[in-house]
Amino acid sequence: NAGVTQTPKFRVLKTGQSMTLLCAQDMNHEYMYWYRQDPGMGLRLIHYSVGEGTTAKGEVPDGYNVSRLKKQNFLLGLESAAPSQTSVYFCASRSLQAGGPVETQYFGPGTRLLVL
Amino acid sequence: AQSVTQPDIHITVSEGASLELRCNYSYGATPYLFWYVQSPGQGLQLLLKYFSGDTLVQGIKGFEAEFKRSQSSFNLRKPSVHWSDAAEYFCAVGPQGAQKLVFGQGTRLTINP
Numbered sequence: 001n002a003g004v005t006q007t008p009k010f011r012v013l014k015t016g017q018s019m020t021l022l023c024a025q026d027m028n029h030e031y032m033y034w035y036r037q038d039p040g041m042g043l044r045l046i047h048y049s050v051g052e053g054t055t056a057k058g059e060v061p062d063g064y065n066v067s068r069l070k071k072q073n074f075l076l077g078l079e080s081a082a083p084s085q086t087s088v089y090f091c092a093s094r095s096l097q098a099g100g101p102v103e104t105q106y107f108g109p110g111t112r113l114l115v116l
Numbered sequence: 117a118q119s120v121t122q123p124d125i126h127i128t129v130s131e132g133a134s135l136e137l138r139c140n141y142s143y144g145a146t147p148y149l150f151w152y153v154q155s156p157g158q159g160l161q162l163l164l165k166y167f168s169g170d171t172l173v174q175g176i177k178g179f180e181a182e183f184k185r186s187q188s189s190f191n192l193r194k195p196s197v198h199w200s201d202a203a204e205y206f207c208a209v210g211p212q213g214a215q216k217l218v219f220g221q222g223t224r225l226t227i228n229p
Contacts, residue, residue, distance in 0.1 A: 004159075031215065033216075035219075040125065040221055041221060042122075042206060042219040042220055042221040042222050043160075043206065043219040044219075045216055045217075048215065048216060050215055056215075058216065090159060090160065092160075104150070104162050104165060105162075105217060106162075107152075107159035107160040107161070108159050109158060109159045110157075110158075110159055
């Protein structure tokens with residue numbers, strides 16, 4: 001099992017350019033998440049998905065869009081990148097255990113994005 | 117609303133010394149609590165978690181944490197740190213059945229040889 005993988009690992013964009021970050025998981029998890037990590041801010045949730053074809057906003061969704069067309073993939077899009085979106089982006093996934101405790105989130109290695 | 121506070125942004129300890137990282141949470145009911153570790157350039161790895169039962173939880177790499185409801189705390193401890201423990205540590209909270217976790221700001225741990 002590869003777990004959670006993220007593509008690309010590093011990217012430099014110019015202001016106004018667009019890009020898509022790909023997250024893939026091979027654990028058959030229902031839930032998937034996109035976070036951004038900034039110094040002194042911890043991890044902040046951008047968007048998440050509770051199943052194929054569903055998405056929901058997190059704490060900092062503005063400027064980002066997501067799609068979950070396949071259960072194993074969760075895409076994060078930046079339509080018009082801004083310097084404020086320079087960050088490290090992490091994807092995570094977890095299983096759904098109805099009626100049970102919150103399951104562990106498993107994280108990918110991260111994507112470093114620099115917007116000039 | 118849920119929140120998590122890690123009061124210490126940066127801690128430095130000597131190798132072999134004991135360690136305690138603080139985590140305070142705000143939540144109305146019994147929360148589910150997690151500690152994650154992030155090594156430089158890596159993703160987050162789960163160290164331990166608390167759902168219910170024994171308030172002293174054992175994790176990987178020799179770490180443990182104690183849930184204290186009266187103090188709304190979930191502090192992480194290790195009796196003797198190793199140089200490889202240098203990393204950033206995140207506390208997180210989520211209510212029962214929650215779809216989302218709330219993370220603290222993180223504590224960066226430096227180990228002096």
